[in-house]
Amino acid sequence: MPDIITVKNLVEIYSDGTKAVDDISFNVQEGEFFGFLGPNGAGKSTTIKILTTLLRKTSGTVNVAGFDIEKQAAAIRKIIGVQSQETTVDGDLTGRENIVLQGHFHQMDTNDVKKRTDELLHLVGLEEAADKRGRNYSGGMKKRLDLATALVHKPKILFLDEPTTGLDPQSRSTIWSYLEKLNKEEGITIFLTTQYLEEADKLCKRLSIIDVGKIVASGSPIELKREIGADSIRISLENCQKDNTKAKALIKSLTDVTEINDSEECLTVFAKNAGLLIADIVRALDSSNIRIASVTFASPSLDDVFMKHTGRRIRTEELVKARSTMWGGARR
Amino acid sequence: MTLLSDTRYIFIRYLTKLVRTPILLFFSLFQPILFLVLFTQLLTNLALVPGILPTINGVPIAYLEFAAAGIVMQNAFGSALQSGNSIVADIDSGFLQKMLVTPVSRSAILLGRLSSDAFRVVVQTAIILGLGYALGVAENKPFYVTTGVVGILLIFFTLAFFGLAWSGISLALGMKTRSSETVFAIGGVITFPLLFLSPALFPLSFLPSWVQTVSMFNPVSYCVIATRALMINGYQWSTILPAWGVIGLVAVITLSATLYQFRKVVS
Numbered sequence: 039m040p041d042i043i044t045v046k047n048l049v050e051i052y053s054d055g056t057k058a059v060d061d062i063s064f065n066v067q068e069g070e071f072f073g074f075l076g077p078n079g080a081g082k083s084t085t086i087k088i089l090t091t092l093l094r095k096t097s098g099t100v101n102v103a104g105f106d107i108e109k110q111a112a113a114i115r116k117i118i119g120v121q122s123q124e125t126t127v128d129g130d131l132t133g134r135e136n137i138v139l140q141g142h143f144h145q146m147d148t149n150d151v152k153k154r155t156d157e158l159l160h161l162v163g164l165e166e167a168a169d170k171r172g173r174n175y176s177g178g179m180k181k182r183l184d185l186a187t188a189l190v191h192k193p194k195i196l197f198l199d200e201p202t203t204g205l206d207p208q209s210r211s212t213i214w215s216y217l218e219k220l221n222k223e224e225g226i227t228i229f230l231t232t233q234y235l236e237e238a239d240k241l242c243k244r245l246s247i248i249d250v251g252k253i254v255a256s257g258s259p260i261e262l263k264r265e266i267g268a269d270s271i272r273i274s275l276e277n278c279q280k281d282n283t284k285a286k287a288l289i290k291s292l293t294d295v296t297e298i299n300d301s302e303e304c305l306t307v308f309a310k311n312a313g314l315l316i317a318d319i320v321r322a323l324d325s326s327n328i329r330i331a332s333v334t335f336a337s338p339s340l341d342d343v344f345m346k347h348t349g350r351r352i353r354t355e356e357l358v359k360a361r362s363t364m365w366g367g368a369r370r
Numbered sequence: 371m372t373l374l375s376d377t378r379y380i381f382i383r384y385l386t387k388l389v390r391t392p393i394l395l396f397f398s399l400f401q402p403i404l405f406l407v408l409f410t411q412l413l414t415n416l417a418l419v420p421g422i423l424p425t426i427n428g429v430p431i432a433y434l435e436f437a438a439a440g441i442v443m444q445n446a447f448g449s450a451l452q453s454g455n456s457i458v459a460d461i462d463s464g465f466l467q468k469m470l471v472t473p474v475s476r477s478a479i480l481l482g483r484l485s486s487d488a489f490r491v492v493v494q495t496a497i498i499l500g501l502g503y504a505l506g507v508a509e510n511k512p513f514y515v516t517t518g519v520v521g522i523l524l525i526f527f528t529l530a531f532f533g534l535a536w537s538g539i540s541l542a543l544g545m546k547t548r549s550s551e552t553v554f555a556i557g558g559v560i561t562f563p564l565l566f567l568s569p570a571l572f573p574l575s576f577l578p579s580w581v582q583t584v585s586m587f588n589p590v591s592y593c594v595i596a597t598r599a600l601m602i603n604g605y606q607w608s609t610i611l612p613a614w615g616v617i618g619l620v621a622v623i624t625l626s627a628t629l630y631q632f633r634k635v636v637s
Contacts, residue, residue, distance in 0.1 A: 090471045094637065112473060120471040126464040130387040142379040143472035145372055171390070187468075 039067040042195060042227050043089065048098035050084050050251075058084040060251035061098070066229055071221045073242035074231040075340060077352050081251040082231035083123055086199045089229070090120045103194060116144070119193030123200045125180045129173030133164050133183050136172055137190055144191035151190070158186040162216060178209030185216065196220065198230045202237060210237075217241060235340045235352065247344055254347035259340060266338035266346060268296050269312035271319065274303035276329040288322045303334070312337075376475040380482025381489070384456065388490060395494075398452060402445035402498055407505065409571075410434040422576050424602060431602060435513040438502045439598035440570030442495045443590060444561070446529045449494055450536035451557030453487045454544030461548055461635065470636060480632055483541070484534055484625075491533035492526045499525075513601075521600045524610070528600075531617050532593050538624025545631035570594045592616040 043066040050059040059081045066072040074082045087093035089102060091111040100107035102114045128136055137158055141151035159165045162182040167175065175183060181201065188196060201217070202210040218241065220226045232238050238245050239259045246256040255262055275281050282305070286298055289307055294315060297308040309315050316333060323330055344352040388394060413433045417423055423430040460466040469479055499515070499522070506512045515521045544553050565571065567584045568591040574582055585591045596613030599606040 092467055092470060115471060115473045118471065120468070122464050122467060124464040126468045128383070128387070128463075128465060130390045131383070135386070139379060139383060140468075140472070143376070143469060143474040145375070145473060 039069055041065040042068040042070075042103055043072075043229065044099075044101045045085075045089075046099045048085070048088065048100060049096045050081075050088060050093070051096045057251055059088070062246075062248070062251070062253045063098075064246050064253060064256065066227060069221075069225050069227055071217075071228045071241055071243045072230070073238045073245040074229075074248050075233070075235070075238040075242075075245050075344070075352070076231075076248035077233055079250075080248045082233075082248060083199050085248075086120075086122075086197050086229070086231060090118060090197050091115055116191070117194045119188035119191070119196045121181075121184050121188045121196075121198045121201055123203065125177070125184050127172040127175065127180045127183050127187075129171060132169045132171055133175070133179075133186075134159065134168040136183055137187050140187040141190040146191060154190055154192075158189055161189075162186045163212075178205055178212070181205060181209065181213060182216075185213065189220070192224075193226065195227045195229065198228065200231055200233065202232070202234065214241060233352065239340055247340070247347060249344070249348045255343060262340065262343045263338045266342050268308035268310055269335065269337045271307040271309070271312050271316060272301060272303045272334040272336070273305045273307065273319065273323075274331045274333075275305070275323075276331050278304040281328045284326065285323055285328050288326060288328075289319055292318050292322065303332070373475045373478055373481075376478030377481040377485065380469075380474075380478055381485045384483060384486035385489065387456075388486070394452060398448040399445065399494060399497065401448060402441045402494075403501065405437070405441050405444065405571075406434070406498060406502055410437050410505075413437075422573055424573070426602070432506065432509070432511040432513065434502060434506055434509070434511070435602065436573070436598070437571055438499065438513075439594050439601055440565065440568075441502075442498050442525070442529055442597065443532070443570055443594050444565055445494050445498055446491045446533040447536060447557075447561045447565070449490050450487060450533045451540045451553065451561070453483065453537040454540030454542075454553040454557075455550040456544075457483065457541055458544045458548055458550045458553065461545070466635070476636055480541075480628070484537060487537040488530040488534055491530050495526060495529050515601050516604050517600050521605075525597055525600050528593060528597055528610075528613065528617070531614065531621070535589075535617050535621035535624055538621060538628045542624060542627035542631045545628070545635050564588060564590045567591075568594055569598075589616045589620050 045065065046063045048059055048062050049057070051057050062085070074085065076082055084093065088095045088100060088107065091107060091114055095107070103117055105113045107114065128139070131139065134155055137155045138151050141154060146154070159168045162185060164179060164183060164186070167179060172180065172183065185201065198217070202213050205213070214237070217228060217230075221228050230241065242259060244256070244258050245262070246253045247262070248254070255265070273285075275285060282300070285305060289295060289298055289305070292315065294311065295307055295309045299306050307315070307319065313335060316335060320330065320333065341352050344350070410433050416433045417430045420430070423433065423436050425431065457466070466479070503512065515525065517524065540553050540557060543556055544550070547553070567581055568588045569577070569585060570590065574585065577585070592613040593616070596610045599609045
């Protein structure tokens with residue numbers, strides 16, 4: 039697939055001297071689901087604003103669908119759909135009116151707009167609320183409506199700036215399923231920014247991790263996590279003190295184990311493809327009459343990838359709060 | 371043409387928003403109506419003092435009739451000054467950005483806003499004139515716009531034009547400060563001094579001489595006199611044309627400022 043977005047040595051320096059984007063280069067292929075993962079203030083929104091012709095770059099070259107971002111901005115606006123971080127729904131207009139108006143902004147034919155609006159209301163499941171005013175919509179409904187308005191002219195490229203920030207898990211997974219559908223079935227190229235690890239992991243075929251204006255790593259989620267190397271298996275034994283040494287020796291003798299450490303639980307084993315190793319470990323310990331209390335398996339997360347490159351965790355305060363209410367103990 | 375159809379859709383959007391937010395209409399109509407109904411009552415007896423109010427066939431006109439021209443002017447102020455808030459709201463909500471990532475004509479964004487302002491001033495002026503007429507009838511002193519239908523249309527034109535010039539101030543302020551409070555505060559501060567330092571509510575001859583002097587430099591004076599001429603005296607082109615000239619001058623200044631700020635916001 040050819041590249042639909044190419045960015046070379048992009049720099050954005052604000053008038054107050056802040057370097058929001060610091061010499062980044064990347065490309066997005068046609069039909070790809072591409073993402074920028076990074077914490078607040080990393081430069082994600084700034085990059086999207088430049089790519090969507092809202093903000094003038096300081097230097098570098100940006101090409102979208104074969105058009106130069108500065109010389110051919112008007113041509114770019116015709117083929118992109120944009121959902122900004124702030125949900126922008128006109129609360130005084132109904133859902134339907136919001137979509138129709140956006141169609142008119144794209145100079146679409148009135149009949150086409152009507153037909154397309156019905157299609158989109160169906161897609162985002164807002165048919166029943168279509169004639170209610172936007173201000174009465176819930177947060178999730180507004181995001182869905184906002185997404186529909188960005189799709190009215192059947193854009194080739196969809197830019198989504200944190201499309202699920204602040205949503206409840208259910209609304210979030212609904213949006214995820216629309217996005218996957220749009221990308222797979224309609225072949226729309228999607229450029230998404232997010233600070234949610236799960237979102238990047240689940241949706242993006244390829245992503246760049248961005249921090250303080252720089253891209254620190256790029257690749258598919260699997261590739262990125264593979265860099266971290268080993269999975270970990272945490273084992274707690276019923277009698278850790280007694281069996282510790284014996285268990286260590288047994289596990290060490292298994293192939294593929296790269297490292298074994300004492301840990302809070304009792305032992306942590308690092309290994310490539312550790313999933314396959316679990317059965318061997320359990321069997322080995324069991325045949326030596328070492329009783330296991332629990333086994334926890336963890337593969338490296340994108341957070342570990344972020345940690346490796348920046349020395350920090352990606353979680354922002356808001357994210358910690360959201361995660362603990364939404365995913366409970368799933369944090370690791 | 372894209373510019374025209376884009377302008378039309380943006381015009382319709384703003385009107386729809388206005389109609390669905392009756393509180394805004396209420397607030398901008400409340401003050402003029404208060405003046406029309408109550409303030410004119412307080413000064414009814416002004417007509418009894420000879421030589422203050424203009425006369426028609428030797429009979430002084432009712433104060434209500436005299437003040438109507440000033441009150442429609444006040445109304446034009448009020449609604450024009452809300453214009454800046456609408457642009458602040460669009461910037462804050464991100465709706466302006468949402469328009470800017472589409473191919474919509476940039477000029478249409480501004481023209482749509484301004485034409486909805488002008489339309490609104492015309493509708494509100496019609497409401498106030500209608501109400502004034504009804505009050506006149508109720509008091510047994512009905513008054514008519516001397517210049518008839520064409521005169522009414524010219525009054526609408528003058529006030530819409532005047533409204534645009536003042537929308538320019540609030541739009542420029544709104545885009546510069548990005549704060550509705552500032553627009554309201556500055557709007558409130560300039561409205562009444564400009565009205566009081568003009569013959570909007572009292573005849574020029576009734577005003578102290580220093581106010582008479584100041585009022586000569588007040589653009590509002592020219593518009594009030596022209597509107598009043600169309601309502602009471604007839605086609606006095608010697609007052610109407612200069613008024614349009616003054617409004618045009620103000621409009622060039624304020625709308626240039628608006629355009630300058632708009633360009634900054636857009637790029």
